[in-house]
Amino acid sequence: EGINNKIKVMKRTAYGFRDERYFELRLYALHDCRITRNVG
Secondary structure (H helix, E strand, O other), rough: HHHHHHHHHHHHHHHOOOOOOHHHHHHHHHHHHHHHHHHO
C-alpha cells in the first residue's frame, strides 16, 4: 500500500519532470531504495 501511494504521489508531481523517461527512472529508484532497506 505504501509503495502504491508513493507512485500515485509521483504521478501527480510528474508534470514538472523533464520527460517520461525521467519519471520511469524515478520509479525504479523508488523500488531500488525499498529493496536495499529490506535487505540491509
